[in-house]
Amino acid sequence: MTSQESTKIFIKDPNKTYGLMELVDGTSPLVEKVPEDTVETFPHYFLLMIICTLSVILALFLLSLFFDAPLEDIANPLVTPNPGKAPWYFTGIQELIHYTDKPVIPGIIIPLLLILWLVSIPYIDRKPKTRLGTLFNRILVGGERRKVLILLFTSFIVGALIFTLIGSLFRGANWDFVLPWR
Amino acid sequence: MKKGILQGISESAVWRSIFRTGIPDTDLKKSLFIFNSFFLHIFPVKMKRHGLRISYTFCLGGISCLLFILLTLTGFLLMFLYTPSIERAYFDMQALALVYNGKILRNLHRWSAHGMVLTVFLHMVRVFYTRSYRPPREFNWVIGILLLILTLALSYTGYLLPWDQLAYWGITVGTTIMSYTPIIGKQIRFFMLGADEVGHEALLRFYVLHCVVLPFLTALLMAIHFWRVRKDGGISDPL
Ligand code: HEM
Numbered sequence: 001m002t003s004q005e006s007t008k009i010f011i012k013d014p015n016k017t018y019g020l021m022e023l024v025d026g027t028s029p030l031v032e033k034v035p036e037d038t039v040e041t042f043p044h045y046f047l048l049m050i051i052c053t054l055s056v057i058l059a060l061f062l063l064s065l066f067f068d069a070p071l072e073d074i075a076n077p078l079v080t081p082n083p084g085k086a087p088w089y090f091t092g093i094q095e096l097i098h099y100t101d102k103p104v105i106p107g108i109i110i111p112l113l114l115i116l117w118l119v120s121i122p123y124i125d126r127k128p129k130t131r132l133g134t135l136f137n138r139i140l141v142g143g144e145r146r147k148v149l150i151l152l153f154t155s156f157i158v159g160a161l162i163f164t165l166i167g168s169l170f171r172g173a174n175w176d177f178v179l180p181w182r
Numbered sequence: 183m184k185k186g187i188l189q190g191i192s193e194s195a196v197w198r199s200i201f202r203t204g205i206p207d208t209d210l211k212k213s214l215f216i217f218n219s220f221f222l223h224i225f226p227v228k229m230k231r232h233g234l235r236i237s238y239t240f241c242l243g244g245i246s247c248l249l250f251i252l253l254t255l256t257g258f259l260l261m262f263l264y265t266p267s268i269e270r271a272y273f274d275m276q277a278l279a280l281v282y283n284g285k286i287l288r289n290l291h292r293w294s295a296h297g298m299v300l301t302v303f304l305h306m307v308r309v310f311y312t313r314s315y316r317p318p319r320e321f322n323w324v325i326g327i328l329l330l331i332l333t334l335a336l337s338y339t340g341y342l343l344p345w346d347q348l349a350y351w352g353i354t355v356g357t358t359i360m361s362y363t364p365i366i367g368k369q370i371r372f373f374m375l376g377a378d379e380v381g382h383e384a385l386l387r388f389y390v391l392h393c394v395v396l397p398f399l400t401a402l403l404m405a406i407h408f409w410r411v412r413k414d415g416g417i418s419d420p421l
Contacts, residue, residue, distance in 0.1 A: 036228075036230075037230060037231045037232070038228040038229060038230055038231060039228065039229060039231050039234065040209070040212045040213075040227070040228055041212075041216055041225050041226060041227055041228060041229050042206055042212045042215050042216055043212075044229070044234060045225065045229055045234060048234060048236075048241075049244065052241050052244060052245065052248075053248055056245055056248055056249070057252070060252070060290055060293055060294060060297070061286075061290070063289070063293045064286050064289035064290045064293055065286070065289075067289065067293070068285065068289055069288050069289050069291075069292035069293070070346075070348055071275055071276070071344055071346050071348075072346040072347040072348045073346060073347050074272040074345065074346060074347075075268070075272065075345045075346060075347060075349060075350035075380075076347065076350070077350070077379065077380075079347070080351065081347055081351050084351040084352075084354065084355050085351070085352065085355065086352050086355045086356045086359070087337065087338060087341050087352050087356075088296075089299050089334060089337070090338075090355075090356055090359075093359065094355065094359075097359070103359065103362045104362040104363065104364060107359040107360075107362045108359075108360075108362055108363050108364075115327065115331070118306075118327050119323075119324055119327050121310070121315060121323065122315040122316065122317075122319070122320035122321075122323045122324070123320060125313075125315070125316065126316070126317065146313070150311075153310055157307060
């Protein structure tokens with residue numbers, strides 16, 4: 001519960017010489033605070049954490065039992081594989097580079113701008129105080145429901161997903177389009 | 183009343199000297215159980231009920247942290263079996279298949295690394311859609327972005343170490359992209375590789391970054407990240 005909410009519930013009236021007391025059923029003393037909706041970390045959270053930890057470890061062991069990490073031939077600078085691919089989290093960028101003859105744009109400028117934009121999201125999406133701020137907020141965030149920001153972020157996620165998928169799975173020799181199941 | 187074995191142990195002098203608290207059966211003892219433990223004291227004694235809802239956090243931050251711990255542990259073991267030199271690295275990887283459970287060790291490390299890239303990214307997506315970056319949590323989002331970059335850097339530097347074709351050309355492609363930077367592109371690539379091409383210098387650089395520098399930075403930032411989650415009032419309230 002935020003402090004704003006608790007001041008709303010406990011209105012302080014300077015003209016009153018009495019205060020509001022209440023008996024609340026609970027196991028800990030709460031003074032000048034509204035009843036909170038909390039639970040003990042032990043055992044509630046630890047149970048969740050232990051179950052989650054064990055499930056992840058089990059899943060990883062099963063994965064590692066059935067799928068081996070790849071190990072190709074020893075590195076050889078004289079034999080260039082076709083296609084040569086970056087790790088999967090960078091194949092989206094590789095895919096974008098394929099569309100242009102100015103690789104600096106998708107390779108350097110777009111990633112840098114994306115990082116800058118991501119970092120600045122909390123500083124863009126705040127309660128505007130001035131009229132200019134309200135205008136900027138409208139354009140960059142889209143008001144209290146942040147329609148613009150959600151649209152931009154969702155496009156970023158979907159775009160990254162699509163280009164990464166195409167780059168990793170649907171590109172073969174000479175970066176030609178291939179179907180992975182063929 | 184007859185005491186149970188557990189209670190007997192938890193009241194013994196040796197147990198009490200190590201753990202201080204007995205069986206946590208009252209509110210006070212449940213609090214002390216966490217408060218008095220070096221490993222648990224980063225957790226609050228009580229948590230908001232809604233912060234425990236799986237449908238809010240999907241445990242993605244926690245799973246990222248777990249994967250980092252698993253990667254550190256399997257990484258330590260792999261370091262005993264690996265030499266960062268172009269004469270030996272590849273054959274050390276092959277020899278892993280002969281070491282007892284060596285293959286599983288490598289697989290665990292590899293799949294956890296891919297998994298961590300995924301969970302950290304999804305964690306960011308969750309934080310965005312729940313709008314949890316709002317004040318006072320702005321800076322923790324920034325630390326998060328740094329952690330995302332560090333996670334990618336860790337994964338990328340590890341990619342070269344097996345010294346197979348996949349590694350060699352993956353790093354060649356990636357560092358070529360870096361060299362597209364205007365003006366200082368060539369210098370950046372040289373700085374990364376320690377030479378004009380991927381070779382022994384690059385392997386050593388990536389090894390030191392992967393096993394020492396980047397894990398240290400990541401652990402440090404994770405500590406700050408968790409500290410701030412608590413200082414900012416725990417998990418954010420629902421939208
Ligand atoms: C190594 C990577 C990371 C680790 C281990 C990590 C871990 C965690 C954990 C354990 C929490 C507690 C809540 C939860 O589990 O969701 C959390 C919360 C948070 N994380 Fe991360 N995180 C990482 C990366 C990121 C990234 C990439 C971002 C965003 C760009 C981010 C932003 C935040 C924010 C703003 C919170 C507070 C959320 C709230 O109060 O609801 N973190 N992080």
